[in-house]
Amino acid sequence: MKQPLGVILAGGQATRMGGGDKGLLPLKGGTLLSSVIARLAPQVATVALNANGDPVRFAHLDLPVLPDSIEGFVGPLAGVLAGLDWAAAQGADTIVTAAADTPFFPCDLVPQLLLASEGMDHPLALAATPDAERGKARHPTFGIWPVALRDDLRAALAGGLRKVVLWTDQxxxxTAMFPDEAAFFNVNTPEDLARAEAMQ
Incomplete structure (x- = not known):
């Protein structure tokens, strides 16, 4: 199988941070987004950014910027679809997504997702971590997605589906299990950003 392409999901509105681009917030001498790029880029063939609005604000990153093709901020699945359409144009079979506000995700994210989806006609798997109440907690913005199902996803979104796990379960x-419960810590508030700055 060809190496997946990487898509960073940055299409949200960051309401709990006061709006704007969460990924451009400063972290450890760079930004949240630069931390995510540094982790994802070595694991994939190439990287693109899913973001809405004027792409010029990301020009310094020198990455393709993919807006949602569905209006109205309908959630991460719209970003997944934008990534799948871009990947199809590149002749790729799969993409791996990562969230722009989760700077410490595992450096073996892609190998573990590939392992979890081995043998599937259409590789589809989400990252998960242990959860005391539910056994496991899935992280729906971290997954491997097949280009072959992009039209199915388009139809599901057009029909009103918004919840990632409903579509993946269908x-x-x-799931690819990762032992570290804090691996997918994400920055939603100013307090989270301060905590991220203090993390190793």
């Missing part, structure tokens, strides 16, 4: 999506 297609037999698997």
């Amino acid at each position: 297609h037999g999506g698997r």
Whole structure:
């Protein structure tokens, strides 16, 4: 199988941070987004950014910027679809997504997702971590997605589907378990950003 392409999901509105681009907030001498790029880029063939609005604000990153093709900020699945359409134009089979506000995700994210989806006709798996109450907590913005199902996803979104796990479950999506419960810590508030700055 060809190496997946990487898509960073930055299409949200960051309401709990007062709006704007969460990924451009400063972190450890760079930004949230530069931390995410540094982790994802070595694991994939190339990287693109899913973001809405004027792409010029990301010009310094020198990445393709992919807006949602569905209006109205309908959630991460719209970003996944934008990534799948871009990947199809590149002749790729799969994409791996990562959230722009989660700077410490595992450096073996892609190998573990590939392992979890091995043998599937259409590789589809989400990252998960242990959860005391539910057994496991899935992280729906971190997954491997097949280009072959992009039109199915488009139809699902047009029909009003918004919840990632509902769609992945419909297609037999698997999970890749990561032992560190804090691996997918994400920055939603100014307090979270201060905590991230203090993390190793």
